[in-house]
Amino acid sequence: xxxxxxxxxxxxxxxxxxVTLSCTYDTSENNYYLFxxxxxxxxxxxxxIRQEAYKQQxxxxxxxxxxxxxxxxxxxxxxxxSQLGDTAMYFCAFMKHAAGxxxxxxxxxxxxxxxx
Amino acid sequence: xxGITQSPKYLFRKEGQxxxxxxxxxxxxxxxxxxxxxxxxxxxxxxxxxxxxxxxKGDIAEGYSVSREKKESFPLTVTSAQKNxxxxxxxxxxxxxxxxxxxxxxxxxxxxxx
Numbered sequence: 001x002x003x004x005x006x007x008x009x010x011x012x013x014x015x016x017x018x019v020t021l022s023c024t025y026d027t028s029e030n031n032y033y034l035f036x037x038x039x040x041x042x043x044x045x046x047x048x049i050r051q052e053a054y055k056q057q058x059x060x061x062x063x064x065x066x067x068x069x070x071x072x073x074x075x076x077x078x079x080x081x082s083q084l085g086d087t088a089m090y091f092c093a094f095m096k097h098a099a100g101x102x103x104x105x106x107x108x109x110x111x112x113x114x115x116x
Numbered sequence: 117x118x119g120i121t122q123s124p125k126y127l128f129r130k131e132g133q134x135x136x137x138x139x140x141x142x143x144x145x146x147x148x149x150x151x152x153x154x155x156x157x158x159x160x161x162x163x164x165x166x167x168x169x170x171x172x173k174g175d176i177a178e179g180y181s182v183s184r185e186k187k188e189s190f191p192l193t194v195t196s197a198q199k200n201x202x203x204x205x206x207x208x209x210x211x212x213x214x215x216x217x218x219x220x221x222x223x224x225x226x227x228x229x230x
Contacts, residue, residue: 004158009156035218043204043206043223044221044222045159045208045219046205050147050217052216091158091159093158097216102216103161104159104219105158106158106159107158108156109158
């Protein structure tokens with residue numbers, strides 16, 4: 001069974017600094033997708049970044065980038081120039097296609113606090 | 117603005133009651149999903165629907181029911197058979213061909229049993 005592990009329940013970072021959130025996953029699949037979602041205090045889940053497993057190039061979205069290590073099954077999120085608005089719960093998620101549908105497996109989340 | 121609306125934001129249920137959580141989207145998305153979120157756990161899939169008048173059980177469907185009579189609406193009923201219904205419930209949607217690009221989520225409903 002696929003699993004997603006986020007080993008850091010809580011993290012903090014000073015404003016303007018860089019922080020990296022860890023995520024590892026377990027799968028025997030070769031084709032899949034990986035995501036980072038942000039859940040701010042409003043509780044709405046917002047897509048931050050996604051990565052297709054067949055692409056070796058790491059995805060970037062402005063201040064957000066990932067370090068995708070397929071062999072190690074690792075998918076960390078780096079937030080550069082942290083802002084107070086980045087304070088949120090961050091969920092790593094794995095998605096695969098099977099039996100005619102796609103299915104997400106979510107990690108348990110990392111609570112990030114950006115300090116002024 | 118296009119998006120997903122969940123209502124109510126907070127809901128209180130007495131023991132033995134059924135309650136219905138509303139989820140409406142104006143994104144013209146085919147697929148809709150219900151997730152449950154508990155503290156210290158990731159999101160768990162309750163039910164999903166890929167097309168009107170069709171829906172499938174997710175990983176934790178026991179004690180829940182859904183309907184999909186309209187494309188834009190996917191209500192979730194938490195029945196009295198659900199033993200531990202207190203949780204945060206999130207609705208999501210996606211275009212059928214856009215699923216690998218991620219979902220759009222609503223702002224959730226917090227259900228508390230009193």
